[in-house]
Amino acid sequence: MSTSSLATRLYARDGFAHAYEKLVVFDTASQFAIISQDEGVSSDHDWANLLTCSSILAKGKRPEFEAAALRISQAVLSHRSTESVECDAACVVLDMLSNRAAINLAVSRELADPRFVDRLPFHLLAQYVGRDFSQSVSSQSADFLRLNRFQQDFWKAIDSSQCVSLSAPTSAGKSFVVLEWLKTRLNERTGSTVVYLVPTRALIRQVEEGVRASISQEQGDTFVSSIPSPVEDRGTRNVVYVLTQERAALLLPTFGETEKLDCLIVDEAHKVGDGVRGILLEHVTRQIVLQHRPSTALFLSPLISNPDVLLPLASGYLERVDLDSETVTVSQNLLWARQRLRKPQHWILSVWHQERERVLGAFELAERPSQASKRLPFVAYALGKDGGGNIVYANGAADAEKMARQLAELIKAREGMGEPNRELTDLVDLVKKAIHPRYVLVDVLPHGIACHYGNMPLLIRSEIERLFKEGVIRFLVCTSTLVEGVNLACRNVFVRGPKRGGNSPMSPEDFWNLAGRAGRLGKEFQGNIICVDPGDDNVWKVPAPTSRQRSTASRATKATLSKKEFLIFAANPSLPDGSKESLEWEHLLSYLSIISKREVGWAETDLLDILDEDSTMSLRSAIEESEAWDKVDVALATRNVGISPASLFRLIEYFETKLQDGVAVDDLTPVLPESEDAVSEYAEILGRINKTLAAAFRRNTFGQALLVVSWMRGHSLARIISERIAWEIRAGRETPLPGLIRSVMEQVESVARFLAPKYISCYVDVLSFVAKQMDSETDLKEMEEVKLWLEFGASSKTQLVLMSLGMTRTSSTFLCEIIVETDLGETEVVGWLKAQDLDAIDVPNVVRREARSALKRIGRVM
Numbered sequence: 111m112s113t114s115s116l117a118t119r120l121y122a123r124d125g126f127a128h129a130y131e132k133l134v135v136f137d138t139a140s141q142f143a144i145i146s147q148d149e150g151v152s153s154d155h156d157w158a159n160l161l162t163c164s165s166i167l168a169k170g171k172r173p174e175f176e177a178a179a180l181r182i183s184q185a186v187l188s189h190r191s192t193e194s195v196e197c198d199a200a201c202v203v204l205d206m207l208s209n210r211a212a213i214n215l216a217v218s219r220e221l222a223d224p225r226f227v228d229r230l231p232f233h234l235l236a237q238y239v240g241r242d243f244s245q246s247v248s249s250q251s252a253d254f255l256r257l258n259r260f261q262q263d264f265w266k267a268i269d270s271s272q273c274v275s276l277s278a279p280t281s282a283g284k285s286f287v288v289l290e291w292l293k294t295r296l297n298e299r300t301g302s303t304v305v306y307l308v309p310t311r312a313l314i315r316q317v318e319e320g321v322r323a324s325i326s327q328e329q330g331d332t333f334v335s336s337i338p339s340p341v342e343d344r345g346t347r348n349v350v351y352v353l354t355q356e357r358a359a360l361l362l363p364t365f366g367e368t369e370k371l372d373c374l375i376v377d378e379a380h381k382v383g384d385g386v387r388g389i390l391l392e393h394v395t396r397q398i399v400l401q402h403r404p405s406t407a408l409f410l411s412p413l414i415s416n417p418d419v420l421l422p423l424a425s426g427y428l429e430r431v432d433l434d435s436e437t438v439t440v441s442q443n444l445l446w447a448r449q450r451l452r453k454p455q456h457w458i459l460s461v462w463h464q465e466r467e468r469v470l471g472a473f474e475l476a477e478r479p480s481q482a483s484k485r486l487p488f489v490a491y492a493l494g495k496d497g498g499g500n501i502v503y504a505n506g507a508a509d510a511e512k513m514a515r516q517l518a519e520l521i522k523a524r525e526g527m528g529e530p531n532r533e534l535t536d537l538v539d540l541v542k543k544a545i546h547p548r549y550v551l552v553d554v555l556p557h558g559i560a561c562h563y564g565n566m567p568l569l570i571r572s573e574i575e576r577l578f579k580e581g582v583i584r585f586l587v588c589t590s591t592l593v594e595g596v597n598l599a600c601r602n603v604f605v606r607g608p609k610r611g612g613n614s615p616m617s618p619e620d621f622w623n624l625a626g627r628a629g630r631l632g633k634e635f636q637g638n639i640i641c642v643d644p645g646d647d648n649v650w651k652v653p654a655p656t657s658r659q660r661s662t663a664s665r666a667t668k669a670t671l672s673k674k675e676f677l678i679f680a681a682n683p684s685l686p687d688g689s690k691e692s693l694e695w696e697h698l699l700s701y702l703s704i705i706s707k708r709e710v711g712w713a714e715t716d717l718l719d720i721l722d723e724d725s726t727m728s729l730r731s732a733i734e735e736s737e738a739w740d741k742v743d744v745a746l747a748t749r750n751v752g753i754s755p756a757s758l759f760r761l762i763e764y765f766e767t768k769l770q771d772g773v774a775v776d777d778l779t780p781v782l783p784e785s786e787d788a789v790s791e792y793a794e795i796l797g798r799i800n801k802t803l804a805a806a807f808r809r810n811t812f813g814q815a816l817l818v819v820s821w822m823r824g825h826s827l828a829r830i831i832s833e834r835i836a837w838e839i840r841a842g843r844e845t846p847l848p849g850l851i852r853s854v855m856e857q858v859e860s861v862a863r864f865l866a867p868k869y870i871s872c873y874v875d876v877l878s879f880v881a882k883q884m885d886s887e888t889d890l891k892e893m894e895e896v897k898l899w900l901e902f903g904a905s906s907k908t909q910l911v912l913m914s915l916g917m918t919r920t921s922s923t924f925l926c927e928i929i930v931e932t933d934l935g936e937t938e939v940v941g942w943l944k945a946q947d948l949d950a951i952d953v954p955n956v957v958r959r960e961a962r963s964a965l966k967r968i969g970r971v972m
Contacts, residue, residue, distance in 0.1 A: 117170030126163055130178055135468045137185040138443045138461045142493055145459055145471035157192055161199045168206040173436035179203055181441045184635040187221045198226040205238055208245050208258040209439055211632035260437035261287040273427040275409040277417035278435040280626025284410055289324040296332050300346040302372035307358055309378045312564050312591050315572055318352045337914040340364050355391040359751045360897055362397055371404040379409035379420050380663040388666030389697040393751055395423045412623045415660040422716045440629035441636035446644045447489050454478050462656050476524055486606040487516045489642050498581035499601035501588055505609040507852050510561040510587045511550040517585050518554040533582055536955040537573050543954055544920050546831050546851055558584040564591040565855035567827055569918040573956055599630030606642040607649035615652040619661030668720050670698045681732045683756035686804035699754040706733050707744040746879055750872045761802040765880040775886045778877055780893050783822035783905050789815050799869045806865045814861050821862040824904040826923045871897030906932040911939045916967055921960045924953040940968055
């Protein structure tokens with residue numbers, strides 16, 4: 111009988127199923143000291159028999175078999191009732207599963223003897239040594255790099271194919287193996303360019319630091335940048351750009367048409383289904399693949415059922431493969447927490463195992479959850495108070511701040527203040543100076559609590575993430591930023607009716623992406639996803655899950671194409687009204703219009719295969735025969751992705767009319783942000799944009815212009831918030847401070863860093879285009895960087911250079927208050943940093959640490 115057949119028969123036996131379920135219930139319940147275990151929870155297990163079963167299942171090569179073998183071996187190591195010989199056997203099973211990370215974790219926690227290999231019988235030792243070779247590859251970081259099964263499959267696939275679409279669980283080790291492969295690749299080459307696309311700014315920093323950390327000292331000729339402009343004086347240096355799709359759209363026009371990239375990596379590639387940003391991601395990816403021909407393209411996604419759907423994004427490659435792996439590296443428990451009837455403080459905890467619910471026991475809340483908003487944080491505190499690594503999911507920034515305060519008050523009442531922590535004190539000091547002295551983090555951080563959402567300054571978010579990973583922060587209340595791939599390992603994830611984007615229930619794809627943070631490879635043996643109030647239909651608009659489900663990836667281009675409203679819009683493009691739908695139509699029309707001019711036979715690709723023949727012909731005619739092409743050239747359209755030729759045409763006609771009426775170009779040109787009349791000038795420009803490109807700045811044009819100018823001037827967020835408070839007071843409004851602070855941070859992201867860069871840079875580009883066409887004398891060169899200024903919140907070259915060296919805007923703002931020169935290049939900025947006594951500079955300690963880290967990196971690269 112084959113090993114696979116034996117594993118199949120074993121797994122189907124009632125005797126094994128009963129013993130395995132009993133183990134899962136006991137192993138899960140044992141994590142929570144607070145619960146009074148149910149009488150059905152038994153600690154009596156036949157460890158020897160279970161280990162024999164696990165050794166058979168480990169060879170079965172099916173996800174459910176591997177999950178059982180992993181659970182059994184980890185349970186043996188976790189429970190002190192087992193013998194040393196049983197722990198040795200458990201380590202052997204983990205090695206059979208190619209999970210050395212779990213063995214190393216057990217050794218670090220003194221659950222396994224590091225010398226267990228010396229005690230193995232000869233035949234097991236021979237197999238152990240053999241696996242060392244069969245499961246290892248040659249890499250830059252070591253003579254041999256030991257990989258798990260999924261990682262081995264990836265390494266083989268990338269060696270044999272030009273394009274790989276990879277789907278694997280969040281805890282499978284995708285980031286690690288990709289960085290190891292990239293490091294080896296860069297070591298073999300010089301002068302290579304890599305573009306690494308990530309879905310959000312929140313992820314840029316993490317990936318950037320990961321790439322930098324993975325590059326050894328011998329690879330000091332590799333420069334890592336998140337600035338979308340060519341690296342000066344790169345020589346033979348390799349360059350890795352870590353960018354969002356918006357930043358990539360800024361970078362690509364600076365490349366020559368024939369410039370060849372070495373590698374394209376698209377992280378969270380399934381985000382091609384995310385509306386406007388998904389369309390832009392597909393557009394940018396297609397442009398890179400078809401125009402710059404990277405030698406290798408990688409698409410990385412969480413566990414989806416159809417990774418092949420992403421391969422058409424790289425249709426120029428002959429060798430393409432989708433790699434779908436369900437490798438199990440960490441056990442995950444799906445738990446339900448429900449209130450006992452008529453007893454608000456008494457709750458029941460149960461676990462779902464193979465579509466069956468098993469009660470683990472009861473626990474009691476520290477206080478009565480008198481308001482519904484207290485139920486989630488109170489349950490999180492009860493089950494997570496004995497250790498760190500607790501993530502509580504909030505449906506928005508306001509909810510996150512409220513729950514953080516509730517947790518802090520609960521800890522203060524039950525545990526007191528505790529000893530001050532220096533790192534938390536430093537972070538509080540930074541928050542006071544970078545945001546506001548009364549911002550919520552000032553009150554909750556001293557209790558080991560933090561909230562985390564996308565609009566926060568990057569440096570503060572990064573410090574929160576670091577202190578959470580180190581266990582200094584015990585509870586982290588997060589919003590959907592965490593779903594975007596921010597790599598935070600934890601023990602427990604607490605959710606209650608999770609939503610994303612207003613009142614939309616969270617999709618299964620996003621739920622399991624969030625849940626994947628519970629129990630990460632090499633950090634935890636298992637992770638818990640705790641669903642609170644799962645039986646309440648008013649809370650869980652979509653029923654709480656009872657088992658893991660794979661999601662299906664889709665492309666936003668296809669979804670938008672399928673709508674009749676888009677075909678009507680494409681036939682007669684009107685001014686976008688600023689709504690989500692109109693922006694999606696505008697982006698897709700821009701995408702299709704550009705490729706229609708750049709690609710012969712574009713309509714015969716997979717792009718339009720969702721349409722019937724008549725609709726395809728009508729759309730082709732509307733795009734290819736649009737009157738906009740009479741005045742818009744493809745280069746102008748390409749530089750302004752997301753803005754249709756019809757909108758560009760309207761702005762061109764506007765400028766032509768103005769110039770023909772005798773208006774000087776200088777009267778239409780944006781002024782430098784430090785100009786005294788900058789706010790009024792930009793208010794007029796936003797008004798012109800509303801009438802020609804899109805009604806994107808309909809609300810309070812003057813207020814939005816003030817924000818845009820302050821942001822470009824490099825003003826700190828704290829200063830912008832203070833100015834907004836003063837504005838509200840003068841207007842006689844009494845806006846609550848927490849909401850006002852969140853509002854400013856949200857407007858910085860949505861207006862100053864998203865809408866304004868897109869439309870103001872288009873305004874400048876079209877004005878320059880028309881001026882040249884009409885032979886009008888003008889010099890707009892100084893304003894060509896406006897999109898970069900808005901994206902990064904700085905118009906000073908010195909500040910931009912500081913950020914290109916890996917420093918955050920927050921730190922660079924503090925330093926630029928001291929540096930006098932505004933036009934320093936990289937060499938001068940590095941020289942200034944090296945010459946400073948950082949301890950003598952009046953900046954927060956966190957800023958000093960970031961400056962020292964930057965200097966350390968610079969010393970390795972230069």
